[in-house]
Amino acid sequence: MRWTGIGAVFLVGLLVCCGGTEMPAASDSPQWDPFLDTVQTQTLHFFLKTADSTTGLSPDRWPSPSPSSIAAVGFALTSYPIAAESGLITRADAAERVRKVLRFLWMLPQGAESDGTAGYKGLFYHFVAMSTGLRVWHCELSTIDTGLLMAGALFCQSYFDSTDPAESEIRRLADSLYRRIDWVWAMDGAPGIRLGWYPGRGFVQDTWTGYDEAMILYILALGSPTYPVPETSWAHYTSTYLWATYQGQEFISFGPLFGHQYSHCWIDFRGIRDSYLRTRGIDYFENSRRATASQRAYAIANPSGFAGYADSIWGLTACDGPRDVVLHLQGRERRFQTYAARGASVDWVNDDGTIAPTAAGGSLAFCPELSIPALRAMRNRHGERLFREFGFADAFNMTFITPATPEGWYDPDYIGIDQGPIVLMSENLRTGLVWETMKKNPYIVRGLKRAGFSGGWLQN
Numbered sequence: 001m002r003w004t005g006i007g008a009v010f011l012v013g014l015l016v017c018c019g020g021t022e023m024p025a026a027s028d029s030p031q032w033d034p035f036l037d038t039v040q041t042q043t044l045h046f047f048l049k050t051a052d053s054t055t056g057l058s059p060d061r062w063p064s065p066s067p068s069s070i071a072a073v074g075f076a077l078t079s080y081p082i083a084a085e086s087g088l089i090t091r092a093d094a095a096e097r098v099r100k101v102l103r104f105l106w107m108l109p110q111g112a113e114s115d116g117t118a119g120y121k122g123l124f125y126h127f128v129a130m131s132t133g134l135r136v137w138h139c140e141l142s143t144i145d146t147g148l149l150m151a152g153a154l155f156c157q158s159y160f161d162s163t164d165p166a167e168s169e170i171r172r173l174a175d176s177l178y179r180r181i182d183w184v185w186a187m188d189g190a191p192g193i194r195l196g197w198y199p200g201r202g203f204v205q206d207t208w209t210g211y212d213e214a215m216i217l218y219i220l221a222l223g224s225p226t227y228p229v230p231e232t233s234w235a236h237y238t239s240t241y242l243w244a245t246y247q248g249q250e251f252i253s254f255g256p257l258f259g260h261q262y263s264h265c266w267i268d269f270r271g272i273r274d275s276y277l278r279t280r281g282i283d284y285f286e287n288s289r290r291a292t293a294s295q296r297a298y299a300i301a302n303p304s305g306f307a308g309y310a311d312s313i314w315g316l317t318a319c320d321g322p323r324d325v326v327l328h329l330q331g332r333e334r335r336f337q338t339y340a341a342r343g344a345s346v347d348w349v350n351d352d353g354t355i356a357p358t359a360a361g362g363s364l365a366f367c368p369e370l371s372i373p374a375l376r377a378m379r380n381r382h383g384e385r386l387f388r389e390f391g392f393a394d395a396f397n398m399t400f401i402t403p404a405t406p407e408g409w410y411d412p413d414y415i416g417i418d419q420g421p422i423v424l425m426s427e428n429l430r431t432g433l434v435w436e437t438m439k440k441n442p443y444i445v446r447g448l449k450r451a452g453f454s455g456g457w458l459q460n
Contacts (some may be wrong), residue, residue, distance in 0.1 A: 032430070035376055039361070040426040043391035044083050046419045047076040050390075052130045056101035059130060061413045062390075067127045067136045071145040075420025077101060077152030078266070078434060081159045082427050095166045098156045102173035105149075108133045114199040122181030124149060126196075140196035140204065143186050147217035148417075150178055151266045154220075155434060158441045178443065183221035183229050192236040193221060193229065209240040211252040215263035215284070223447025234451040238276045246346040247297035251282075251290040255343025255350065257317040258421070260288040261362035265424040267444065268435035271456025283456075285366065292363040296370055298344045305332075306353035308398030308408070312377035315359025316342040316351060319395040319418060322409040329401060336400055353399035354409075357392035362421030365428040385410045394418050 050062045058076040060069035077098055084094040108118035108128075118133045119125055125135040126142040157174035160167035188194050192207035193214070208214035218237050221229040242253040254260060263269075269284035277283055299314030318341040326335045336352045343350055360374040378396075379387040385407070386393055394415045398408040427433050438444050439457055448458060 033372055035379075036364070036372060036426055036430070039375060039391055040082075040423055041086065041088065042387075042389070043361075043419050043422045044079055044086070044088060046390035046414055046416070047079040047423070048083060048088065051076060051097070051101075055104050055131060055133055056097060057104070057128070057130050057133060058416050060127060060417075061394075061415045064413050066130075068130050068133070069127060069145070069416050070124045070142070071126075071148040072416025072420065073101060073105075074145075074149040074152030075265075075416060075424065077149075078155045079420065079423050081156065081437075082423060082433060085427075085431070085433060092164075092166070095160055095164070095170060098160065099166050099170050099173070102153060102156075102170060102177065104133060106173055106177055112199055114138075119146075120197070120199070121185050122146075122177070123186065123197075138198075140198055142196050143193050144195070144208065144214055144217050146181065147214070147220050148262065150181070150220055151216050153177055154441050154443060155266060155437055158437045178220075178224070179226045181224065182227045183224055184227045186221075187229060187233070192233050193217060208237060210237045211241050211254045212259040213262040216266060219263075219267065219444065219447035219451060221447070222450040223443040223445070225443070225446075228450070231450050231452070234274065238274070241276060242347060243280065244346040246344075247294035247301070249290040249294040249297070251287045251294070253345045253347055254291070255316070255345035255348045256341045257291065257295060257315065257343065257359040257362060258417075260291040261317075261421050261425065264288055264365070265362075265421055265428070266434055266438050267448070268428075268432070268439065268457065272448065272453045272458050273455055274452045288363065289366040292367045292370060295344060295359065296374075304351060304353075306351070306399045307401075308353070308355065308396075310377070312373050313355060313381070314374060315355050315357065316344055317356050317359040317362070317418075318342065319354060319356035319358065320411045320413060320415065321352060321354045321395065322397050322400040322405070327400075327402070329399065334399060336397070352397070354395050354397040356395045356418060357386070358394070358418035358421055361392070362425050364422075364425040368429055382410070390414050390419065391422065 047058060051058050057068035058072045060066040060072055080094040080097045083089045084091045110119050111117045112120055117135060118128055120141055123141050123146040126139040126145050127136050128134055129136050153174040157171050160170045186193050188203045190207050195204040195206050197203045208217060218234055244253050271283060273283050295316060296314045299309040300311050302309040320339050321337045323336055324338050326333060342354060357378055360371045364371045386396055394411040394413055396410045400409040424434050428435050
């Protein structure tokens with residue numbers, strides 16, 4: 001067994017009532033649940049078996065043909081050491097997989113041209129070809145997706161700490177890739193970081209303002225030793241926070257659960273606070289726990305009457321959906337979507353009856369007493385239609401009943417950025433591996449401190 005004692009800290013407070021919504025009792029050791037081991041192992045195989053054998057890049061989705069999502073590569077990089085710790089592969093195999101990816105990324109051409117490059121100013125395009133690493137789909141140079149990629153690279157930089165030549169090269173490559181990124185250029189004179197840039201068109205005018213998945217982006221940009229953004233950029237990010245009560249929970253509002261999860265996949269926010277949350281008396285971990293509990297309460301209330309929602313079947317986030325279509329079902333008009341950000345919050349609801357297992361899986365570290373029963377219920381109720389070769393398919397919808405889908409819609413695909421949080425957060429629940437490793441990274445520590453975080457483990 002590879003369990004450590006750190007998982008025990010999650011048992012404290014698991015029986016606390018969430019805003020009047022009754023919570024199921026926590027087991028003595030939720031992080032040791034053998035079902036969770038099955039989920040994590042099968043989900044890890046998504047990254048182990050779908051990466052390109054030559055470039056090492058991971059697909060955006062599978063089995064449908066797709067390019068690589070650079071953010072999915074960040075999750076894959078983090079998954080390989082987890083696979084080594086679990087005994088699925090050796091540490092040497094994990095190191096070789098990481099080295100292959102980082103070498104390939106470092107050698108890819110960068111430039112302002114619209115074709116024939118993988119990125120510019122150290123940042124990468126959102127989607128690149130699996131076999132060449134070059135830009136596809138006329139997509140944007142993505143600041144957040146580059147951030148998620150670099151979170152994985154810096155995790156590997158801190159994890160592979162031996163004098164072995166492969167591990168030494170990993171550290172050098174990760175450092176070079178990170179130092180090359182011109183985060184100041186990505187601000188384009190704005191008070192915060194722009195969402196993206198297109199060759200020939202310039203920057204997307206919006207900047208990242210919270211609350212959303214971009215916490216990790218700002219922390220990386222603040223921690224840069226070469227192109228650090230000003231400390232005031234964090235105040236810009238937090239300036240649009242909405243603190244409100246929803247479904248019996250009081251927290252910073254953001255509808256889709258991925259925004260409450262992605263940054264937490266790599267950073268342990270327990271006990272550390274910025275200036276905003278110091279005035280609220282909680283940390284970002286607790287904020288995400290409350291957001292998760294609100295989603296379960298929303299599913300129980302089920303205001304739109306979608307089929308299949310229950311106290312153990314819940315979870316709205318960005319995910320696939322059945323079709324972009326309006327259908328009349330059981331006397332009601334229902335509007336469905338394909339891939340979209342779904343969520344429920346005090347200021348924004350987008351719900352078409354589509355549930356994504358990653359919404360519960362990405363909250364495993366926050367609410368194991370909610371997430372594990374939810375994942376178990378999804379598998380028990382939907383069986384191999386939903387839980388297949390690489391764990392949970394991306395999404396399902398029990399309201400979408402058509403002649404072609406008489407039992408409801410089940411996604412044929414897995415999506416890399418939705419598989420990743422299941423792997424990382426189950427590991428953080430059980431061993432704390434990702435969190436503890438990232439605490440050793442000086443760039444992450446510097447970024448947090450420049451953002452104004454203090455307390456907890458940052459005092460060490």
